[in-house]
Amino acid sequence: MADDAVFDKKKSHRAKHAGRKAEKKKKKTQVDQSNLSARQRNPKAFAIQSAVRAERQFRRREDVIAKKQHIPKVDKTPLEPPPIVVAVVGPPRVGKTTLINNLIKSFIRTNVSNTKGPITIVTSKKRRLTLIECNNDINSMIDIAKCADLVLLLCDASFGFEMEIFEFLNICQVHGMPKIMGVLTHLDMIKNAKKLKMTKKTLKHRFWTEVYPGAKLFYLSGIIHGEYLRNEIKNLSRFISVMKFRPLSWRMTHAYVLADRLEDITSQESIRKDPKINRDVVLYGYVRGVPLMKDSVVHIAGVGDMRISELSYLPDPCPLPSSEKKRHLIERERQIYAPFSGVGGIVYDKDAVYIELKGSHSHKQDDEEADEKQALLKNVVETKETVDEQMQETGLKLFSGGDLIYPDMLKDDEYLQQGKSQDGDSSSDEQESDDESDSENDSGIDQSEKDTKSKSSKLPWDNGSGSEDEGDDDNDNDIIDNNKKENENDLNSDDTDSENDEVNQEDFSIKWKEKLTENATTAYFERQKTSKNIMKLVYGDFEIGNKTKNQDEEEESEDSDDTKSAGLLKTVTSSQKKKHKEKEQLDLDECSFFYSLNKPNLRDWTKDENKLILINSFVTGKRSADEDAEELLKLDDASDGDDEIYGDFEDLETGEKHVNDEKTDTQSKVEVGSKRKADPAKAEILNKKLKLKAKFDAEYDNPDDHRIKGDHSYYESLKAEALKQSELNKSVFENLDNGLRIEVEGFRPGLYVRMLFKNMPSELVTNFDSSYPLLIGALNMAEQNIGFVSCKVKKHRWYKKILKTNDPLIISLGWRRFQTLPIYSKIEDDLKCRYLKYTPEHVTCNMHFYGPITPQNTGFLALQTVSNATNEIQQLGFRIAATGSVNEINKSTQIMKKLKLVGTPLKIYKKTAFIKDMFTTTLEVAKFEGARVKTVSGIRGQIKKALSKPEGAFRATFEDKILMSDVVFCRTWFKVDVTKFYAPVVNLLLPIGNKNAWQGMKTKGQLKRERNIKYDANNDSMYTDIVREPKVFKPLVIPKELQKALPYKIKPKAKTMTLSKKNKKEQFSGRIAVIKNPHEQNVSNVMKMLKTNFEKKKEVQKQLTSEKMKKYKKQQEAEEWRKIKRQKEVKKKICRQLSKMSNKKQKQM
Amino acid sequence: MPAVIHNDVLMYKGSNLFRQRLLLSTLSGRTIKIEEIRSTHEDPGLKEYEVNLIRLLDKITNGSRVELSESGTSLYFQPGILIGGQITHSCCTQRGIGYYLEVLLALGPFCKEPLNVVLQGVTHHDLDVSVDKIKTTALPILLKFILVDDGLELKVVRRGAPPLGGGEIVFRCPVRRHLRPLQWTKWGLVKRIRGVVYALRVSPTMANRVVESAKGVMLNFLPDVYINTDQCRGPNAGKSPGFGISLLAETNDKTFYCAESKSSDAGTGEVTLPEDLGRECALKLLDEIHRGGAVDSSFQWILALWMALGQKDVSECVVGPLSDYTIKFLQHLKEFFGVMFKLEVIRTEDDDEGSADEEDKTPSAQRIKMTCIGIGYVNISKRTL
Incomplete structure (x- = not known):
């Protein structure tokens, strides 16, 4: 059996290791090494060796990524950016x-x-x-x-x-x-x-x-x-x-204009009468930064704060080329605009056309005819706008003394142009403007009244109780409601029409389609009208448009209307009515409820028909198409396969079956509480697809995102939010008419604007120098006000001097440059500002000054002078004295100067002492009762009560007995006020060539130097040589008790106890003073003299002996020497004799 | 009636909209002058509650200058800087605490120090929004603008009915450097009804009767209705008797509608039946729901204010029909800040349909889309370190 099993077993597969098949397989599995990264090629090398290191690596990577992330900012660049x-x-x-x-x-x-x-x-x-x-x-x-x-x-x-x-x-x-x-x-x-x-x-x-x-x-x-x-x-x-730019925070919150043109439109007559008269000046330029609001306050750098009295936009003098598809600019589109330099050709203004003549010499060279031709040609070539546009710019004057009439006024662009007060008369054929002229008189009320009369099918706001509306105070509101409802009705009837068509359909499809578009357009207009009406209801009283009007002008036009129009009576009554109403409302009680004062008759919502209206506002009711889960499911299916859009389905809730049949569909619509429109239109699917595409585009266009990997969902969501906001910012007003858009949005950056300033100082015009930039910066809310600014500041390290409190300083902050008197201080740990007299070096300190309110974190720099005198600059070297940023704004300051009151003890009891010289009056003491005092040695105490006798002396208690030599001091704080001085640098008003020599308030030092005032130095502040007397210490006395306790080693040893003679002698000599009588004295004197004599004699003798010894030694030496010599001689002789003898012997031999 | 500008001072006439003007003046830093305050009335000049408001403004600002003429018929107001901080103020009992609290709510985010105010007075008043309504309806709106709730709180410590009051509330508000732009065009469907019935110095059965009738109406529409009773005793019940109800409807997009009713004041001689009161309040709430919009109709103005004070970005919100007060407020916004809203009437699909299939007049409420660009208002009072 076992053998069977062995035989039954199938031969296992053996993969080929050699041969054709094996090679094929190898080729298949082989990877191209050249394309692999190091990590793929050698994965083991990159495996995690140590968990700690891997963790560190990860952390480092995250750090690097986090460093790259910036808080996403909403992109605010307009579609057509300024230059x-x-x-x-x-x-x-x-x-x-x-x-x-x-x-x-x-x-x-x-x-x-x-x-x-x-x-x-x-x-x-x-x-x-x-x-x-x-x-x-x-x-x-x-x-x-x-x-x-x-x-x-x-x-x-x-x-x-x-x-x-x-x-x-x-x-x-x-x-x-x-x-x-x-x-x-x-x-x-x-x-x-x-x-x-x-x-x-x-x-x-x-x-x-x-x-x-x-x-x-x-x-x-x-x-x-x-x-x-x-x-x-x-x-x-x-x-x-190709340069790209980052948004800067100040410019992303403030609008500004760099003026490139200036016109003085003051009447020549008044200038002739008084050349110093305040001028009306018009400045032109591109709006930059953020939209410029119409009635904003601006700061003109070098001039001061101004309110724009008229702001309007002009056609771009240097427009970007039209959006034709071509790669390069053609010659005609390479434009230049520089009025100050005298280039730019023809310029169309609101009320004039300027032609640059290039000086009076330009005509002389050619003959006139050619010149004219050329001018014409140039005119044609250089035009930046179409004829229509030019036509719009040129006005037509009907009556002498009347206003110019522009083509724009005839259109519905009511907001754009000035002088609209009369446009109603001049263009009665247009219905739109007719409406407007009506509205001019009564701001929308009249019109709506008329409408209600004409239609007479008044729809009450509350069913059954429409009558209460009539007498209502807020009839404005009701009327607008009615008005709206009419439109609605119209629209609805249209809709029903279209629905009927739908039912009949098929053969009428083409007609139906036409009608649909027609309907859509009418509906659109209706909607526009209602929206305009609500705008008018709210903002009807304001002047909306390119230019502000005067109140009396309006009055005038109203009068003229009255006289001209046939409906004289009506307008008068309406204006009276209005006034009456105003008067009524003047002193009403304020209440923010919808029905402000009178209780409304409420609709009885429990009735069945009313219930129906409301039932779908609850979660238990039916949802709208875009919210209902079922509908959404259907929509999804539809997007999956288009053929299944109208498939059958069963509504489980109601139990009704929806079959692909028009009849039941319409029926279900009629049913009570039916579903809201639920046709998953193709448009919606398309919409969905578009959204997906937009998402993909956004991801694809911002490759930056891909650098940041991993889970950064928070950052990503922030980014998406910013992107969404910027999309919304760009798209929301796109289709709005230009006049209204400007009103809502402001003059967006990129527009070329004309600003009229009234009452400008005449020096600006007379001393105008175009080489100085004319910067007009808009001020945001509350920035035109003046208050106390607290900021942190650091003296510049290249500036040679330190800065002194209350020395005038020129500060450039926000748009402004101004001179002010700063006070430096240091913020203590308890957030108290301690007054400093000078700025510290190399550290920041606090600074308070009186100046324009500017948002926190705005940077500023400080100069001590702006004048350009070379010797001054050379002396200073670097002119920027300090830099810093704003911390806080307030209307008052709390800067405290440290003050030490010093007194001396008058009389000392145990722990109580009378102190004098600290105060001068009892009243002062009374103010300081309970204050802490301290002696120099650190004994603390408290001020108790004033003494009666020496004025200003007081009783104080201490924690220990103080000494008469102690100085008692009391630490207090003294509030220092910031001087209210603020002077803008008005360098643009200075005469030409002198513009860089603005001189404001001078420092005290400067004044003293100029007038050669010298104060005597305070004697206490003089430097004198320090005399130190040597200190005499008292001998150290160790108490007996202590001595006993001391170890023997360090015990002071009294030298009395021993019995040795030496000590005894010393002891006695130390103890008893020996006083000798005169005889003894004489004896001792004589003995002394004898002793001295003897000593002298001894000395002399000693000297003599030593000399004798020397002599003797010499003599001895000499003798020795002679002896040796003699011996040598003898030896010589002997030797000679011996040699002689030996020679003889030899000879004999 | 537009203001006349003279030397950069906005000149107004009449006592109406006094609170709006003071509020906007404080925020914008522009000086105002109001003349002819009840000059033709028998009791000319400012009323006590208006003077009280000026006092409150003086408490939360630094450097304000107020000049009143001798007769009290003209007022000059130069605003200072908003300070905020810890304040206790006893409000005038002629108006409710809501009158003052609305101002504080509008100013709160722009103070130097976070606001922590104790207000004493009448918590429920016929002319003013009650503290309950502000707590339930207005605070969520502010939350939308500041996004993070760090300490925005309104606590009703004691209730007090007119005429004597005796109520007390604690209001805390965090400070912000600037407000976010807000897009709020959907408000969803009402998902639950909540409410509170208070009874001060009256029999507790009153409260139960009110609950009964209010619930009876509301249950026709929604099963999720819970109404609490707040029976106050002793010092917590204030100084005057009274009872009332405030109902709150919450949608699934966190919009809150609130309606309230209260019994007539003690001493007037009128008698209010609790059943009527409950039913009236429920109907009011239904009315409010019918009006719809992203915010309750009483707080349209505060929405408009915060939209206008946002950063320089587009905010858009959809609200129900504009109330008279809001219209006036929008006009004032234009005068003080130069900000103009784009107002559009929105048509919803069911409008068309509703009138298409039913011929009877079922006017659906007007929905208005408010769009504006914020003025880039920054809190200049706040300190940076």
Whole structure:
């Protein structure tokens, strides 16, 4: 059996290891090593070796990702953005004007003779630039830094960076860093190639430390024929045209305009009468930042706060090309607009047309005919708008002295143009405007009344109790309701029509379709009307439009209407009625309920027919199509397969069967409490698909998202929210008519606006210099008010001096530059502001000043002077004294100065002491009763009560007995008030050439120096030599008790106890003073003398002996020497004798 | 009636909308002058409760300047900076606490310090929204704008009926630097009805009778109806007798509608039947539900205010028919802040249908879509560290 099983077993499969099949398989499974990442190629190397390290790695990765994330901001760039402000900044004579000229030439291929003020040019299909040059005035530098989007920072390479450049960079850092591109010029001045390289490198690195590492620095290598090399300019312009910009927080909350044109429209007669009369000035420019509201207060930098008395938009003088599909700009679209420089051709204003004549000489060269032709031609070529548009701009005057009539007025664009008060008369043929003229008189009420009369089928607001509406106070509301209901009715009847059609259908389908569109359009108009009516109901009393009207003007027009129109009686009564109503409402009690004062007759909702209306508002009722689960399911099915849209289904709730049959369908509609419209239209499916596509697009267009991986759902949701909001911001007003849109949204950025300012100082016009930027910044709510601003501030480390409290300081904050008197302080741990006399070095401190209210966290910088006198600048070096940001706004301040009151003891009891000299009167003491005092040695006490006798002395108790030599002091705080001084820097009003010499309040030091006032120094503050007497210490006495306790080692040893003679002697000598009588004294004297004599003698003797000894030694030595000599001689002799003898012997032998 | 602007001062006439003007002036920092305050009346000048409001505003601001003419018929108000903080205020009993509380609610998010106010007075008044209504209806609206609830609280410590009052509430409100833009176009369907009936110094059966009748009406529409009774005793019951009811309807999208009724004041001689009261309140609530919209009709104005004070982004909300008060408020918003709403009447599908298949007049309420761009209002009082 077992064998059977063995035989039965199938042969197992053996994979081929060699041969054709094996090779094939190998080829199949083989992966291309070249395409693999290191991780795939060698997975083991990347496996987790240690959990700790893996955790660290993960954490690090998350950190890196988190660092990349920024709080998503809502993108607020408009569809047609304003031109980008490109500022050219640098010290004098570096080639700013040349650069601008070259850039203009490279962009639009024309030469501009003089470049003053902003120059707007069209550079590409979607981009315009406003080029502006910044002169060498710190005021201009500040204003330019506040409005520039891109700064070309020019620097003379042969000289290096100058102080102005660092100052400008610092200003930028404070007011929001625009994009900065460095440009090195004058490179041809450096002849040595190696030196050139070195200079470039050092300058580049210095620039990087200032801006950010890797910031772009351009090199303009040289000038040929007064122009930079064309290639380099082209390169630069390319860089400019692809530059991207980050939103800056200040500019994303404030609207601003860089004015590029100024007109003085004061009547010449009044100027002639009084040349100093306040002027009416019109300024023009593009709105930037956020939408500019109509009646907002603005700050004109260098002039002051102004309220715009008239704001309107004009056709763009330098428009972007039409959206035709072509790659390049054609020559005609390369436009330039620079009124200050005298370029820009014909300009259409509201009330005039300006033609640039290019000076009086331009006519002389050609003969007149040719000139005329040319002008005509140019006119045609240069027109920026169609004939229709031009027609709109030109007005028609019917009567002399009457208002201009514009074509716009004849249309329903009621909001756009001025003088609309008369348009009703001039265009009676148009129904729309007719309505408006009515509404002009009575703000919508009359019209609705008329309507109700004519239709007479009045629909009551509450069924059965319509009568109560009549006498109602808020008949405005009711009437508008009625009005609306009529429209509704109309619309509904239309709808029923269409439904009938639907039932009949099929053969009428084409007709039906036509009708449908017709219906749709009528419905649309109706809706428009009602919405307009509700707008009118609310805002009817306000002047809406491009221009504000005067109250009396309106009155006048009303009068004229009265006289002209046939319905004289009616208008009068209506106006009377209105007035009466106003009077009635004047002193009503305020109540926020819907039915404000009178109790309404409520509809009886328990009745069946009323119940039906309401039943679907509850969860137990039927849902609408887009909410009902069933419908949604159906919709899903439909999107899955289109053929199943009208499939059969059963409504489980009602138990009714829905079959694909029109009849039952309509029936079910008629049924009580039926479902709301539930046709899953194709449009909805399409909608869904579109949404999906949009989602995909959003993901695909923002590749940034993909860099951030992992689970960052919170961040992602924030981002999605911001995206959604920006979409909404862009789309919600898109279809609104322009006048109304401006009213709701404000003048959106990118519009070219005209601002009329009344009562401007005449100096602005007479001393106008176009090389100074004219920056108009809108102020948000409450920013026009003045209060106490508290901010943190740090003295700039390059500024040489420290700043003193209450020295005037010029602060650039928000749009403004102003001088004020700051008080420095330090915030203590208990949040008290302690007064400081000087700013500390290298740390921030607090600063309070009286100035314009500005939102928190706004940066500012402080200067001590804005004047450009060279000696002053040289002395200062770096002009920016301090930088900081706003902390808090308030209407009062609490700055406390530390004050120590010093007194001395008058009399001391045990722990009580009388203190004098601290106060001068009893009243003062009474104020300080209970206050803590302290002696210098640290004994604490309390002020108890004033003494009667020495005025100002008091009784105080201490925790211990104090000494007469102690000084008692009382620590108190003294409130310091901030001086209410605020003076805007009005440098634009100064005479030309003197604009940089604005001088405000001077410091005390300056005044003293000027007038040569010197105070005597306080004697206490003088430095004197310090005399220190040597300290005499008392001998140390150790108490007996203590001595007993001490170990023997450190016990003081009395030298009495021992019995040895030596000590005894000392003891006696130390103890008894020996007083000798005169005889003894004489004896001892004589003995002393004898002793001295003896000692002297001994000494002399000693000396003598030593000399004798010396002598003797010498003698001895000499003798010895002689002895040795003699011995030598003898030896010699002997030796000679011996040798002689030996020689003899030899000879004998 | 639009204001006349003279030297940057907004000049108004008449005592009507006094509270709106003071509120908006404080927020916008613009000076106002109101003239001819009840100048033709027998009792000319400001009333006690209006002076009381000025006192309250003075308490929560720093640096306000108020000048009243001798006769009290003209007022000059220069607002200061909102401070907030700990405040105790006894409100005038001529108006309810709601009159003052609404102002505090509107100002609360823009103070320097979080608001912590104790208000004493009449908690339920005919002319003003009651504290219950504010608690249940207005606070959720604010929550939509500030998103995080850190200490937004309204506590009714004691109830007090007119004319003597004796009620007390504690209101806490966090501060914000700015409000979020809000899109609120859907409000869903009513999913539950809640309510509270209070009886102060009257028999407890009154409360039960009110509950009975109110429930009777509401149960026709929804089974989920719970109404609590709050029978107060001793000092908690205030100084005057009275009873009342407030009903709350909550939708599944967190919109709250509230209606309330109260007995006539003690001493007037009128008698209110509890059954009538309950039924009246229920009908009022149904009326409110019928009007619909994202917020209760009494708080349209506060919604509009916070929309207008948002960041420079688009906010859009759908509300029911605009109340008279809201219309006036929108006009004032235009004057003080220069903000204009785009108002559109929205048509829902059932409008068409409803009138199509039934010929009787079933006017569906007007729904208005309010769209505006916030003015980018920032809380300038708050301190940054």
